[in-house]
Amino acid sequence: MKPKSTSLPPGKKKIVQAMRNLLENRSFETITIAEIAVEAGVTEGLIYKYFKDKRDLLHHVLREHYEIFLNQIDRDLQGIDGALNRLKKIIWSSIERYANHKVFARIILLEVRNSERYFESEAYTLVQKFNTIIIGIIKEGIAQGEIRSDLPPAYIRNAIFGTLEHSCLNRVIFDEPVATSETARFISDLIFNGIKA
Amino acid sequence: MKPKSTSLPPGKKKIVQAMRNLLENRSFETITIAEIAVEAGVTEGLIYKYFKDKRDLLHHVLREHYEIFLNQIDRDLQGIDGALNRLKKIIWSSIERYANHKVFARIILLEVRNSERYFESEAYTLVQKFNTIIIGIIKEGIAQGEIRSDLPPAYIRNAIFGTLEHSCLNRVIFDEPVATSETARFISDLIFNGIKA
DNA sequence: TAATTAAGTAAATAAAATTTACTTACCTGA
């Protein structure tokens, strides 16, 4: 039985790659369809054959990124036991991703959320999946007595995500370097133990 | 000595008010210059007399908002002693603002950061001022022995801002109600004491 | 092999933002 995938049309692949290239140096807003077409070596019309519009193309690129990241996370968590240990690893993996993929950090943290449509995209579906994984770990931690039971899991998740994102935001905005392990250690410590002396 | 302010030209005021009105129901991206002109009862050209472009007008509206908010914070903090108490009040005030000004929450959290120019705007200058105030309180707390001294103040600030923002983000995106005091209590508790059982 | 269909092009159209050239009215200082 031969595979049904007849390998994507070359035009589509070139368009996606062109978008990735351009995003390396420029913000989504400033990239024009004309530029994407030139970079890809196709005509503007073809872009609309494969993607609803510019934003749809962005979401496609983003989905690919999240797919890779979720697989990564899955792998990273293997063999790690205990809710706190697992959360710590997730924090580490997330920071490592932001540090190594500045372009995606910029897109995710600053450039994609300003459209309702993002929250209906497949990319966002994957974010929600990640979300569910974290909530699961938190609930498990509460059940096992590792995590306080008097805080709603959603608050804990928001604290983790929020602290993570904000810690990377300044790095992204002002292009400062990120010390992954150190940052992960401080954030985990802070979330786990609080700031009170 | 009479004041030098000869009161703003009526056109400018009408343009700013029109932008505020439109932002109530629509996202920045979808609002057009033509609409702003109609809503303000002026011609499109006049908008460019007073503002560099659409984004500049947004930053102007945002700056006004931050000015009011910073005054509010200043007032809210009066008579409150102790770093933790002051941080708790800041958390409360911030959530209250997001809850009562959903439009600004949306703009601040989702719609304005996707342009480099925001980070050079006067609006952002005020954000940095707020930032400095918080860092000051944290350092004071460390000096007084109320706050752990083994965490860099910037991480603590990021945890506070980040947790705050993320907690409000879902509310903003999916238009859920915000229970200000309850949310403030959970967030303060979480940041101060950590999640470990 | 005729009919479909997918890949792709080229050019037209539409929708916005932005610029330009032009009024008016009102101060203001010699």
Place this chain on the structure above:
DNA sequence: TCAGGTAAGTAAATTTTATTTACTTAATTA
């Protein structure tokens, strides 16, 4: 008091981009 500048404002042209349309070509399949 009036010539000249300047701020407020308009109307229309221009530019820039995104998006649509109508068309070709090559491959596929029934």
